[in-house]
Amino acid sequence: MQVTMTVNGAEVSADVEPRLLLVHFLREQLGLTGTHWGCDTTQCGACVVWLDATPVKSCTVLAAMADGRSVRTVEDLEQGGELDPVQQGFMQEHGLQCGFCTPGMMMTTRWLLDHNPDPDQATIREAISGQICRCTGYENIVRAVRWAATHAVSEEVQA
Template sequence: MNITVTVNGQAYTRDVEPRLLLVHFLRDELGLTGTHWGCDTSNCGACVVWLDEAPVKSCTVLAVMADGKDVRTVEGLERDGVLDPVQQGFTECHGLQCGFCTPGMMMTARWLLDGNADPSESDIREALSGQICRCTGYENIVRAVRWAAEHPASETEGAAP
């Protein structure tokens, strides 16, 4: 099937098999390997991207379902060489260890902050509850999201990545 998907603001047209998952479209067809492929069963959340401004686990979405839609990946968080506050927060607060879950965590955190600029610890934990981190115990991830909430983009612009 011929599809056109806008990813991080750029339109891509490809001929794909109807059974191709969005995670494989992003990684294999477009070379955007920031979206990680973990469990393939929607349990881990490493593959979270935005589909028309809503977080989805891209291992459960067919690429053809994204035809005509906007997709945002972790590569789309950084703007003009400046890290998104969520990315900066993960750096400042040591919100990652192995880094495998990090792209999905960041995409969910950005979605949360876009809808709730001052989330409580409980709000953060609930938003991230559909994602698994096997390394950190979540404490520094929650701190990273709070850091991002306390340092909106206007304050982090120009910060060294």
Template sequence: MAQQNITIKVNGTDQAAEIEQRLLLVHFIRENLALTGTHIGCDTTHCGACTLILDGKAVKSCTVFAVQADGKEVLTIEGMTTNGELHPLQEGFMEEHGLQCGFCTPGMIMSSYALLQENKNPTEAEIRWGISGNLCRCTGYVNIVKAVQYAAQKA
């Protein structure tokens, strides 16, 4: 088993570990760091439940090896709250009923976060395009779009 030492800055804290080189980033986040807010859905690069921010870009962490994130920065859903204050996106998903079962929600929030970093005032079409890599099987997206609009207005 090929092993490697890596250090990834996750939600602002350096996390060092010796890992198998075939370990996927999502497994490192969930199993090594016990940050289980990042979900595994389809596990085949379709659903976006595993979305996190890698060096400023939203990516599907089931389709990146942890060794590829060595020396880089990761932001997960757990890093969205500061001093107990919800991020406007988290608040928006609550206020606008942007979730039912909640399984897709962390991925939706991370994709929306990346979208709002690039485009502070997206149109509805731009929001829908921005989250087109994330699948929700409950809500039909209408309230998810409203949640992102809520956050955009608040920011």
């Protein structure tokens, strides 16, 4: 079947099998490998993308279900050569080690900060509770989110 959707602001059309999962569509057909394919069972959250401006686990959405809708992936966080404060925060606070969970963590974080610009620790931990990181113990991820919360969109990384 033919699907047409907006991915990171650009319209894309493709012929897909109806059983194709959104995560595989993004990675394999569009080459957007920033979105990671993890547990396959809706638990780890490595595959989180935005579907119509809401974070979802893309291993549990059919590409067909995104037909006519808009999708935003981690590739869209960087704008005009400048990293999103969320990406800067993960760098500054070492919010990743292996990086596997990072795209999903950052997409959820961006959404959280868009809706709650100054979340406390408990709110951050609740927001990322559907996502698993096996490296950081979450401490640095929470710090990364706080870093992003306290730095305005246009601020440069203090290298």
